[in-house]
Amino acid sequence: MTRVFSGIKPTGHLTLGNYLGAVRRWAQAGQYEAEALFCVVDLHALTVEHDPARVRRLSRQAASLLLAAGLDPARCTLFVQSHVDEHARLSYLLECVATDGEMRRMIQYKEKSVVERARGGSVRLSLLTYPVLMAADILAYRAEEVPVGADQTQHVELTRDLAVRFNQRYGQTFVQPRATRPPVAARVMDLQDPASKMGKSHAATAGIVYLLDEPDVIRKKILRAVTDSGREVVYDPAGRPGVANLLEILAACAGGDPAALAGAYPSYGALKKEVAEAVVETLRPVRERHRELTAEPGEAERVLAEGAARARAIARPVVDAAYAAVGLLPAAR
Ligand code: AMP
Ligand code: TRP
Numbered sequence: 001m002t003r004v005f006s007g008i009k010p011t012g013h014l015t016l017g018n019y020l021g022a023v024r025r026w027a028q029a030g031q032y033e034a035e036a037l038f039c040v041v042d043l044h045a046l047t048v049e050h051d052p053a054r055v056r057r058l059s060r061q062a063a064s065l066l067l068a069a070g071l072d073p074a075r076c077t078l079f080v081q082s083h084v085d086e087h088a089r090l091s092y093l094l095e096c097v098a099t100d101g102e103m104r105r106m107i108q109y110k111e112k113s114v115v116e117r118a119r120g121g122s123v124r125l126s127l128l129t130y131p132v133l134m135a136a137d138i139l140a141y142r143a144e145e146v147p148v149g150a151d152q153t154q155h156v157e158l159t160r161d162l163a164v165r166f167n168q169r170y171g172q173t174f175v176q177p178r179a180t181r182p183p184v185a186a187r188v189m190d191l192q193d194p195a196s197k198m199g200k201s202h203a204a205t206a207g208i209v210y211l212l213d214e215p216d217v218i219r220k221k222i223l224r225a226v227t228d229s230g231r232e233v234v235y236d237p238a239g240r241p242g243v244a245n246l247l248e249i250l251a252a253c254a255g256g257d258p259a260a261l262a263g264a265y266p267s268y269g270a271l272k273k274e275v276a277e278a279v280v281e282t283l284r285p286v287r288e289r290h291r292e293l294t295a296e297p298g299e300a301e302r303v304l305a306e307g308a309a310r311a312r313a314i315a316r317p318v319v320d321a322a323y324a325a326v327g328l329l330p331a332a333r
Contacts, residue, residue, distance in 0.1 A: 002034040005143035005177070007041035007081065007134075010058035011048075012200030014065050016209040016279065017188035019286070020252045021149025025182060027070030036076040037141055037311060038066060043081050043088065044134070047127040048116065048201075064300045065211055068290035079307030081137065086315035090136035093322055095129060097166050098158075103128050107154055135159040140315040142175040150186040151197060153179050170325040173318075185252035191225035194241040212287055215280045222246075222276040227268045235259040243268065246275045253278035 006026060008018060026038050040062045045055050059080060071078055081087050103109065109130070113123045126133075138146055138159050146156050156179035163174040188198045192207030202208060207225070209218055228240040235258045237244040247258035250271070265271040293299060324330055 002145055003141060003143045003175075004034040004036040004145045004147060005039070005138050005141050006037075006147050007039040007044070007137055008062055008066070009041050009044045010055055010062045011045045011050075012058065012202075014062065014211045015188075015198050015200045016211070016249070016283070017149065017185075017198035018200065019069065019211060019283070020185040020188055020249070021182060022147055023066065023069050025147045025180075026066070026076075031072055031076040034145065037143070037314075038071060038076060038078050039081050039137060039311075040066075040079075041081045041134075041137060044130060047124055047130050048112065049121060060300065063304055064293050065286070065290060067300060067303065068286050068293055069211070070286075070289075073303040073307070077307045077310045078303055079311045080304055083304070083308035084311045084315060086140050086312065086319040087133065087136050090140050090315075090319045090322060091129070091133040093319075093326060094132045094135050094139070094162050094166070096326070097162050097169070098132050098135075100128075102158065102161075103131065106131050106158070108151065131155045131158050132162070135162050138177050139163055139174045140318055141311070142318055143177050144175055145180050146177050147180045149188075150181055153181070166322070166325075170322075173322050173325050182252065184258060185248045188249060189241060189245040191221055191242075191245070194226060194245050209279060209283075211283055212290060213283075215284075218280050218283070219276040222279060223272050225272060227272075231267065233262045233265040233268065233271050235262045243271070246271055250275045250278055253282040 006022060008014070008022070014023070026036065040059050042055060042059050045058070063078065063080070066078060067073070109128060112127060116123045116127070134155050135158060138156070139162070146152075146159075148156065156177060160176045160178070163176050166174055190196050190198045190202065190207035191209070192204065198208050200208070206221060209221055213221070225242060225246060227242040227246075230240065233243060233247075234240060235244055235247050244258065247261055250256070250261055251258045253275075265274065320330075
């Protein structure tokens, strides 16, 4: 069976982008056709300034939202990254395989370091080495597939490069993973700024649909989405990014092809109404299940404890093998 691994950072409330780009697929094919591991990657949340209490709260919330989104703990392994030491242990070894040039070429690093500097802050070293930790997350489980949104493609490519390089130098140890993307909505854009990704840590929230937004809030955000000049509904991502984004969201929620759907709407207003209802209906079961889950607060914690134990049992021998391969003496047990 294919081994699948993916992760999500507890840096904000989960968005429609997270759901359509990644999480929905984790809940579908991920856990039925594969042996799947899903991780709240809390160590990654420390790469930028953070409030400890908030990270704790968001980590718990991410876990219960993933359950609400349909992850079944009987079929997949759900856990928190910092509960399994092997991630940090392997990350160091991979830092000895990666180069600093490679890290500095990462688009996400370039974008985020500019933001941090513009805020007058300094850039944490962990922001630069972040993709190595991500590679360790994936390689420690010998995962073959990584279901992610389009923004993570480059990081998964780097992970493949590191796996190949390590195997060539030190012997066959890791599996080369590949990123899988959804057919549409692999990069959901901000409704108020269709040039940038709908990101959960953005400060301006009017263009972001959160998984737990009430239906009326969702409708309002979508009806106020920035559209492009012109009136005809056409699918043209380069020329009309706002409308293209709405068409992709509609296709992802209600089915169909964005270009074909375009012809069905006489105006932007008609399109927005349809998109709003499709999103409300797509998120309704998640919100309802989340409400039920909050009535049993111990459940998520129990799932995470079991998940960490299962994850450790898989990762430990892989990381031990990597330590031995590079020439480190095995510790007496
Ligand atoms: P993050 O929120 O950065 O931890 O991302 C978790 C997962 O959601 C990753 O697989 C991302 O690629 C995906 N993702 C995040 N934002 C979006 C978006 N706006 N559109 C599509 N996928 C996204
Ligand atoms: N870097 C990913 C993001 O920002 C999150 C992540 C960390 C991840 N480790 C991972 C995703 C391993 C897939 C596999 O979205």
